[in-house]
Amino acid sequence: xxxxxxxxxxxVSAGAGACATAAMYTLRSSEKKIETIATTTTTTTxxxxxxxxxxxxxxxxxxxxxxxxPSGLFEYGFPGPVxxxxxxxxxxxxxxxxxxxxxxxxxxxxxASLATHSGDRKNSAFVEDAAVPDKFRAHLKDxxxxxxxxxxxxxxxxxxxxQAAMDETFFLSNMCPQVGEGFNRDYWAxxxxxxxxxxxxxxxxxxxxxxxxxxxxxxxxxxxxxRYEVIGNPPNVAVPxxxxxxxxxxxxTPGGPxxxxxFVLPNARIPNDxxxxxxxxxxxxxxxxxxxxxxxxxxxxxxxxxxxxxNCSLIIKQYADRQKAFPKK
Numbered sequence: 251x252x253x254x255x256x257x258x259x260x261x262v263s264a265g266a267g268a269c270a271t272a273a274m275y276t277l278r279s280s281e282k283k284i285e286t287i288a289t290t291t292t293t294t295t296x297x298x299x300x301x302x303x304x305x306x307x308x309x310x311x312x313x314x315x316x317x318x319x320p321s322g323l324f325e326y327g328f329p330g331p332v333x334x335x336x337x338x339x340x341x342x343x344x345x346x347x348x349x350x351x352x353x354x355x356x357x358x359x360x361x362a363s364l365a366t367h368s369g370d371r372k373n374s375a376f377v378e379d380a381a382v383p384d385k386f387r388a389h390l391k392d393x394x395x396x397x398x399x400x401x402x403x404x405x406x407x408x409x410x411x412x413q414a415a416m417d418e419t420f421f422l423s424n425m426c427p428q429v430g431e432g433f434n435r436d437y438w439a440x441x442x443x444x445x446x447x448x449x450x451x452x453x454x455x456x457x458x459x460x461x462x463x464x465x466x467x468x469x470x471x472x473x474x475x476x477r478y479e480v481i482g483n484p485p486n487v488a489v490p491x492x493x494x495x496x497x498x499x500x501x502x503t504p505g506g507p508x509x510x511x512x513f514v515l516p517n518a519r520i521p522n523d524x525x526x527x528x529x530x531x532x533x534x535x536x537x538x539x540x541x542x543x544x545x546x547x548x549x550x551x552x553x554x555x556x557x558x559x560x561n562c563s564l565i566i567k568q569y570a571d572r573q574k575a576f577p578k579k
Contacts, residue, residue, distance in 0.1 A: 334382050336423060340415035341404040345379070345423045347386035349488035354460040354542060355403040355424055361449040364408070369416035371406045379423035388422040392482030398489060399435070401428030403459040405442045426461045427481055427489040432519025438493070440564040441515070444526065445497060451560055452499040452509065461490030462514065462539050492516050494536045496544050499556055508548060511556030512536045522566045530557055 323329075333353055334345040343355040378387055393400050403424050409415040418424075428434040448455045465474040479489040492514050499509040512533040513526070533544055545553070556562065 334386075334423070336379070336381055336421075338415075338418045339412065340409040340418045341424065343403075343423060345382055347382070349461070349463075350386070350388040350392070350482075350486055351426045351461050351488055351490065352403055352423055354458050354540070356456065356458050357404045357408055359408050359446060359449055359455050359457070360453060363411045364446055364449060366411035369406075369410045369413040371416060373413060374406065374417050374420045376400055376420050376422065376425070379421040382423060388425065388487050389482070390422070392487045393425075393427065396427060396481040398427035398481060399430040400425040401434045401438070404457075407442065408446065426493070427479075427487060427517075428493075429517055429519060432521075433515075433517065437520040437522060437524070437564075438515065440522065440566055441495070441513070441526065443567060444562070444564055445495070447565070448497070448499050448560070453502055454500040456498040456500070458496045458542075458544065460494055460540065460542075461488075461517075462492040462494055462536075463488065464491050464539060466491075490517050492539075494540065496533060496536055497556055498545070499560070505552070507552055507554050508545075509554045509556040509559040510545060510548075511562070512544075514539070522564070526562050526564050527557055530562065 332347050334347065336343045336345065341355050341357050344353040345351075346353040376390060378389055400422065402419055403426060404419050406416050406419045409419050428438065445455065445457055463476050463478050465476045467474050476491075478491050481487050481489060494512065494514045497509075497511040497513075499511070501507055501509075510533060512531050512535065513529045514531050514536060515529050537543055
């Protein structure tokens with residue numbers, strides 16, 4: 251990855267931190283919180299200008315005496331949240347209603363989970379996520395003839411241990427529009443295989459995956475812009491410019507070292523001979539670009555760099571031909 255791209259990722263702030271926080275609450279808990287806010291007396295400092303000398307410009311009002319009541323809006327309904335949190339057997343995800351893509355999806359794989367083959371993707375079908383309100387939902391028709399694959403964020407191959415678990419990976423809330431040939435069916439698939447192979451060296455591997463929308467400099471005016479395609483009819487599903495994975499490779503000792511790796515890949519054709527380490531970035535770069543935080547509770551003395559602890563290289567397999575055999579349901 252070029253120094254310019256690294257600088258962009260490190261500098262950009264998606265402003266989505268508050269959205270990720272909001273995703274941790276259901277609508278019910280949010281309404282309960284709002285009800286508490288509306289019924290609890292608070293003290294608000296309101297600046298009140300005065301011309302009288304010696305009179306303070308700040309006066310303290312209780313909510314009952316303040317001239318405004320912003321929380322009165324909630325009488326008509328709560329505007330948020332803009333994220334839907336789903337906890338399923340195979341994954342936990344935060345779905346972004348604005349982009350119709352997941353904001354992040356977390357999974358856990360082990361050697362044992364990958365060794366069990368009770369699920370077959372031929373028995374799974376892409377489905378819309380009924381847990382998301384219809385007007386904010388990605389629909390099957392949005393991808394129809396769009397030119398993009400329905401790209402799993404948690405791969406179906408990571409959930410072969412159960413047919414029900416594999417079926418959960420086919421919700422559209424686990425999908426993003428991805429370039430097919432050269433990416434989703436090739437380099438990205440090899441990257442997913444790399445993550446699975448980590449379980450031969452680490453007994454527990456946790457992965458967070460999601461889309462990014464990164465700026466690009468316009469040569470016409472030398473300014474930076476975030477531009478991405480939107481698919482669907484009406485257009486409402488954003489096409490990410492990049493994707494990230496943050497990997498936590500855990501050792502055998504509880505409370506021991508954790509090998510961390512962060513990678514950002516463009517949503518574009520990538521030659522299979524491109525080294526994976528070219529896409530390795532500091533974890534802080536993904537945080538700045540996504541508005542998320544990773545491993546905040548993991549102290550520095552327990553952290554190791556994944557690609558210094560193991561060989562970060564891909565094994566090229568012919569996934570594209572194999573995927574052609576799967577029916578597109």
